[in-house]
Amino acid sequence: MRLNRDFYTRNTILVARELLGKILVYNDGETTYKGKIVETEAYIGKKDDGSHFHMGLTDRTRIIDEPGGHIYIYTIYGIYLMFNIVAEEKGVHGAVLIRAIEPVEGIQKMYINRYKRPYGNPTRREIINLTNGPGKLVMAYGMTKKLYGADLVTDQRIWVEDAKELALDEIVRSKRINIDYAEMGKDYLLRYYIKDNPFVSKK
DNA sequence: CTGATGATGTTCT
DNA sequence: GAACATCATCAGA
Numbered sequence: 001m002r003l004n005r006d007f008y009t010r011n012t013i014l015v016a017r018e019l020l021g022k023i024l025v026y027n028d029g030e031t032t033y034k035g036k037i038v039e040t041e042a043y044i045g046k047k048d049d050g051s052h053f054h055m056g057l058t059d060r061t062r063i064i065d066e067p068g069g070h071i072y073i074y075t076i077y078g079i080y081l082m083f084n085i086v087a088e089e090k091g092v093h094g095a096v097l098i099r100a101i102e103p104v105e106g107i108q109k110m111y112i113n114r115y116k117r118p119y120g121n122p123t124r125r126e127i128i129n130l131t132n133g134p135g136k137l138v139m140a141y142g143m144t145k146k147l148y149g150a151d152l153v154t155d156q157r158i159w160v161e162d163a164k165e166l167a168l169d170e171i172v173r174s175k176r177i178n179i180d181y182a183e184m185g186k187d188y189l190l191r192y193y194i195k196d197n198p199f200v201s202k203k
Numbered sequence: 204c205t206g207a208t209g210a211t212g213t214t215c216t
Numbered sequence: 217g218a219a220c221a222t223c224a225t226c227a228g229a
Contacts, residue, residue, distance in 0.1 A: 041221070043221075050221075051221090052214095052221080058214080058215075059214085060213085060214065060215085074213085074214090074221090075212075075213055075214085076213090076220060076221065076222065077210080077211065077212080077213095077220060077222055077223085078210080078211035078212030078213065078220085079210070079211050079212075079222075079223080080211095080222050080223070082221060082222085084221090097221060099221085133222070133223070134221070134222075135222050135223065136222090136223075139223095176221070177221070177222095178220090178221060178222075179221060181219080181220085182221095
């Protein structure tokens with residue numbers, strides 16, 4: 001079952017935590033990619049100087065004003081794309097960065113997308129390296145900026161599939177990664193990941 | 204395995 | 217003109 005609007009239009013931190021264990025599905029017209037979300041980070045409005053929108057929205061971040069379930073995808077360091085899901089009701093600003101995924105379907109194509117060579121006899125390290133980071137999982141799925149603003153509740157190509165809720169002791173909460181520039185927000189415990197999952201980007 | 208470094212170009216000031 | 221929610225590669229152990 002595809003997650004509906006009610007799932008996304010809630011508190012950003014809750015959405016970030018509950019996305020763990022869910023399945024991100026994307027069909028590019030040729031290949032279906034599926035993967036289990038194993039690591040997320042919440043970015044919240046005003047009080048979070050680690051978020052792109054704590055000073056208000058810009059042309060890049062305008063989609064975050066829309067209701068939860070829309071896709072906020074952007075370029076970082078000139079090269080990589082970051083995949084985020086908008087949370088909260090329309091007019092309230094919050095987003096969840098998907099930081100890591102465990103491949104479930106379309107693994108051979110993910111391998112080709114990541115390494116630009118035919119699939120064959122992958123090592124364990126190569127498999128983990130497919131999707132154990134926010135830029136990596138976007139490359140593995142072959143996503144582009146065209147997905148900016150797509151709606152996970154209605155879009156035909158991309159959505160999130162529901163899954164059994166995780167037990168609380170399977171979830172770890174920690175500080176977010178690489179936001180030391182944020183004086184207020186750098187110590188907020190807004191990162192969630194599945195305990196002991198090998199695809200989590202960092203301990 | 205770890206840590207350091209450079210690549211790269213869009214966005215915002 | 218500076219900053220940047222990252223990654224691949226390389227050196228060293």
